[in-house]
Amino acid sequence: MLEPLWGWPPPVLDPAGPYAEKVTVLAWALFAMGLLVTGVVIVALWVAIKGPPWIKSKLGGEKVVWIGGVAFPAVVLTILLVWGLTLTASLTQGITGKETRIRVTGEMWWFRVQYLGPNGEVILNDANEIHLPVGEPVVLELRSADVIHSFWVPHLSGKKDMIPGRKLFLRVQADKAGRYGGVCAEYCGGPHALMGFVAVAHERAAWEGWLAERHAAQAAAPAGPAMPGRRIFLESGCGACHRVAGTEANGLIGPDLTHVGSRLTLGAGILPNNHGTLMGWIGDSQSIKPGNRMPSYSMLPAEKLDAIADWLGRQK
Amino acid sequence: MPMRDRSKLPLRPVAPVWAMMAGLALLSACKQPPASRIDADAAAAARGLSAMETVGCGACHEIPGLDWPKGRTAPSLVGFDDIGPIAGQLANTPANLAAFVRNAPAAKPGSLMPAMPLSESEARDVAAYLYRIDDD
Known part of the structure; x- marks a missing residue:
């Protein structure tokens, strides 16, 4: 943890x-x-x-x-x-x-x-x-x-x-x-x-600020509208299980990724959240958390993992 | 390949018979001797391992000394102390390795390992740890 x-x-x-x-x-x-x-x-x-x-x-x-x-x-x-x-x-x-x-x-x-x-x-x-x-x-x-x-x-x-x-x-x-x-x-x-x-x-005011930031991010269009990572994310079918508000991705089976870039951890409290760990999680989550319900996307080349991680990291 | 000054290697109590055998092995081996080439500081290496846990290098790499995670998205670092050029390209020096683990795309354009949230001194510690891997 x-x-x-x-x-x-x-x-x-x-x-x-x-x-x-x-x-x-x-x-x-x-x-x-x-x-x-x-x-x-x-x-x-x-x-x-x-x-x-x-x-x-x-x-x-x-x-x-x-x-x-x-x-x-x-x-x-x-x-x-x-x-x-x-x-x-x-x-x-x-x-x-x-x-x-x-x-x-x-x-x-x-x-x-x-x-x-x-x-x-x-x-x-x-x-x-x-x-x-x-x-x-x-x-x-x-x-x-x-x-x-x-x-x-x-x-x-x-x-x-x-x-x-x-x-x-x-x-x-x-x-x-x-x-x-x-x-x-x-x-x-x-x-x-x-x-x-x-x-x-958080102190009360900071907590309200945190909540307001999330709402502001959600009200605006998702970050990086033209980034290749967004296209690859949607094309690879990630949206079947994950939701990112403001995109076609509306799956409810897995965690909502609308604010994934602002989270402290990945994989349910187990990994620090940064570009590298995000790539590793998407690329082969099964070697990190064996049996979890997200398949390893080892068929995606590292360039695509990089692009998806880049885009997701901006979803605050 | 010239024999190195053994006094620079990490000190270990070595029985004379083992020393002789090691000496013979050295003479006959084409590969590097089974000890790390760069004499990295143990305290720095320990800090390096803890930095690697904090930023999650294990999400992509299997790293000796790190029980979990052992990611497979990127190459395993087992036997890393014996590799040739870093990422197959950069001269294998502590400075290059530290620069690479901190910001791989800058150190080696086109690298698909992303920049990691490490400070310069943390990156030097990580390099120290990687040089101290001695798993053969």
């Missing part, structure tokens, strides 16, 4: 917003409770083997089993369950007011990203990248187009499955601007391990 999720502290223990913080608190509490119970069990075991006879006879009684083995776990686990569910209930709360709404659909093996207007209408199509304003909750509407995926940006919130036929909500919030790595956290076949994305948090 381009935005690493390894290193220390692990992102789960390094929350960047209130929702992720709840998950961290829960994780530490469960860890502490687990440690406590393990300690009690070890002490009891030690006493049962090495302790004086009068304690041994007490420990061997039926009462100890009822209290320590049934009542104690039942009470503790019930309390933890209720507390945990209450603590994290706000993570999955839907729209309550004017929150920013983004629909993220898990696809084999990438993330379709659609920014929604106040009435739920799609105002911008993108992929594998989620831009959000800092310091406010953003409501993600999670869907799946095929199998069960799971959406996870450990710095910003909990993990939430994307289930076919269902619409589930997950709230994320970043309290400081920056980039946060995300992954699909539920094995979804083939190149699941290469299915990632980047969440980018």
Whole structure:
């Protein structure tokens, strides 16, 4: 993944917003409770083997089993369950007011990203990248187009499955601007391990600017109208799966490429986005992400890959 | 081909018997000896590998030392330390290699490898790494 999720502290223990913080608190509490119970069990075991006879006879009684083995776990686990569910209930709360709404659909093996207007209408199509304003909750509407995926940006919130036929909500919030790595956290076949994305948090004004730039680019004709890359892209049939607003390319199977030149990554969060990696991805994506649904266009000579990459790189 | 001064090669503890065998191999081999010709700095080479990961050279090239990706759009760089002219054309010098990896079309007009987002010093580090590939 381009935005690493390894290193220390692990992102789960390094929350960047209130929702992720709840998950961290829960994780530490469960860890502490687990440690406590393990300690009690070890002490009891030690006493049962090495302790004086009068304690041994007490420990061997039926009462100890009822209290320590049934009542104690039942009470503790019930309390933890209720507390945990209450603590994290706000993570999955839907729209309550004017929150920013983004629909993220898990696809084999990438993330379709659609920014929604106040009435739920799609105002911008993108992929594998989620831009959000800092310091406010953003409501993600999670869907799946095929199998069960799971959406996870450990710095910003909990993990939430994307289930076919269902619409589930997950709230994320970043309290400081920056980039946060995300992954699909539920094995979804083939190149699941290469299915990632980047969440980018901007200050509110910068985020609005980012959105406005995309809209301005989309309203204008696509960049480079006379470039050979555009003709080759269309002639090679790329438009069967990919859409570039303002051209005949209107395929909806693969990621929308209207703004591909402004993305940070290629191949769903796995490669940096530059002219060279774009050529390599188009030319032989199967050697980079084996099993992904884009065929390798190794029949295209490098001159054509170069031209397509040149044109696509300008689609901001 | 004249024998090179072995003291310039990267230092390795070599048992005398192996040194003798290596010496014999050197005398009998037509190919370059199995060690990199340019004595590149190890720290620079390490920075070079990390720069290559950051810009994604692996999207097109298989590169020894890089587990993923191993793209096949462009030639594999396995054994790169033993190649002749760079891209079949440019004199094989560190300066030429650094210039080529940074802006191939400028270094070799007509090259289909695109310019890569590397600074001049990063390009020198990448060249250092490529010279240190020692996979034979």
